[in-house]
Amino acid sequence: MILNRLSLRARRGAVTLLIGPNGAGKSTVLKTLFGLLKVREGRIRLGGRDITGAPPRRMLTEHGVAFVPQGRNLFPQLTVWENLELGGITIGMKATHERIPEVLELFPRVRERLHSAASTLSGGEQKQLEVGRALLLRPRVLLIDEPSIGLSPLVVADVFRVLRELAARGTTILMVEQNVKTALKMADEAIALESGRQVLHRPADELLADPQLETLFLGGAGAADAAAAAGR
Numbered sequence: 001m002i003l004n005r006l007s008l009r010a011r012r013g014a015v016t017l018l019i020g021p022n023g024a025g026k027s028t029v030l031k032t033l034f035g036l037l038k039v040r041e042g043r044i045r046l047g048g049r050d051i052t053g054a055p056p057r058r059m060l061t062e063h064g065v066a067f068v069p070q071g072r073n074l075f076p077q078l079t080v081w082e083n084l085e086l087g088g089i090t091i092g093m094k095a096t097h098e099r100i101p102e103v104l105e106l107f108p109r110v111r112e113r114l115h116s117a118a119s120t121l122s123g124g125e126q127k128q129l130e131v132g133r134a135l136l137l138r139p140r141v142l143l144i145d146e147p148s149i150g151l152s153p154l155v156v157a158d159v160f161r162v163l164r165e166l167a168a169r170g171t172t173i174l175m176v177e178q179n180v181k182t183a184l185k186m187a188d189e190a191i192a193l194e195s196g197r198q199v200l201h202r203p204a205d206e207l208l209a210d211p212q213l214e215t216l217f218l219g220g221a222g223a224a225d226a227a228a229a230a231g232r
Contacts, residue, residue, distance in 0.1 A: 003028060004196035005042075010141075010189075012047075015163060015173045017183050017204060020193035026176040027070065028196070030143040033174070034067040035059050046141065061090050064140035068130050070149065070176075076119035080110060080129055083118050087133030096136060103132040106162050124155030131162065141172045148179045160186045184208040 003025050010016040018026045031037045033044060035056045044052045051063050059065040074083055084103070088096030104111040107128045113121055118129060127147060134142060144163070148156040156179065164186055167173050177183040184190060184204045192200035200207075207213060 002196055003032065006193075006197055007042075008191050008198050008201065010172055010174045012172050013167055013170045014188040015167050015175060015186060015204075017180075017187040017190045018174065018176045018193060019180050019183075019190055020199075023195075024193040025196040026193055027145050029193070030067060030069075030145050030174065030176060034065060034143055036067075057090070060137055060139075064137070066134040066137055066139035066142050068134050068142070068144040068147065070145040072123075072126055073130060074118040074126055077117055079117055080114050080121070083129060084133055084136065088136040091137065099136050099138070103135050106135070106165065107132050109158075122155075123150045124152065124158070127151060127155070127159060128162075131159065135166070139171060141174065142166065143174050145176045146178060147175065148177060148182070153182075156182065180213070181208065 006025070006029070008029075018029060020026055028037065032039060035054050035058070039052050042052075043050055046063055046065070049063075051059070051065075054063060056067070059067075075086065078086070081100075084100050085093065085096055088099065091099075104114070109125055110121075110128050110132060113125060118126060121129065131144070131147070142163075147159050147163075151159070160183070163173055163175070167188070175183065175187070184207060187204040190200070190202055190204045190207045191198055
């Protein structure tokens with residue numbers, strides 16, 4: 001997917017949800033913002049600072065941007081503790097060990113499995129571990145792609161609760177999520193994409209109440225028409 005002159009803004013301390021049909025460019029946005037994909041044209045700014053072209057390591061260490069990708073991205077044979085240690089490798093072991101307890105406060109189920117191999121955790125516990133590992137860097141911005149995939153509704157609620165807590169503390173969260181209605185209930189704002197362009201940016205609660213939500217989510221010509229109508 002090539003992003004088509006896309007311009008979007010994520011507000012500080014808010015949860016901004018990216019929605020749209022498959023192939024709309026949602027995951028591409030996150031990968032581009034994190035430096036995994038090269039920007040051919042345009043700029044990326046964080047707090048007014050131009051960070052265009054910064055590689056992932058600099059995004060993490062210098063700019064405070066963390067990325068939790070889709071799927072499972074753990075070291076399965078290592079313990080929960082060892083996975084957390086690796087997550088903080090760029091800040092040193094002393095700082096990592098100081099921060100691990102505060103991360104575990106957010107994820108009591110993970111804390112109970114601290115010395116278990118990551119492969120023995122449930123899908124929900126593994127996703128929480130991934131999020132916790134990213135939080136060791138105390139990111140200003142958290143990019144998270146499809147956090148609910150394969151999780152039960154109760155576990156999804158736990159993950160979303162933590163994301164809301166992070167936003168309340170000032171972390172900017174930009175999230176891709178196919179479980180749109182559930183995600184809209186906890187998000188502050190929603191941006192709809194179609195064919196790599198933004199077709200809608202509205203408060204999440206307003207979009208949740210919109211009878212055209214299904215059309216906007218499924219995309220196609222109806223999305224652009226509905227977006228235009230919403231802007232009148």
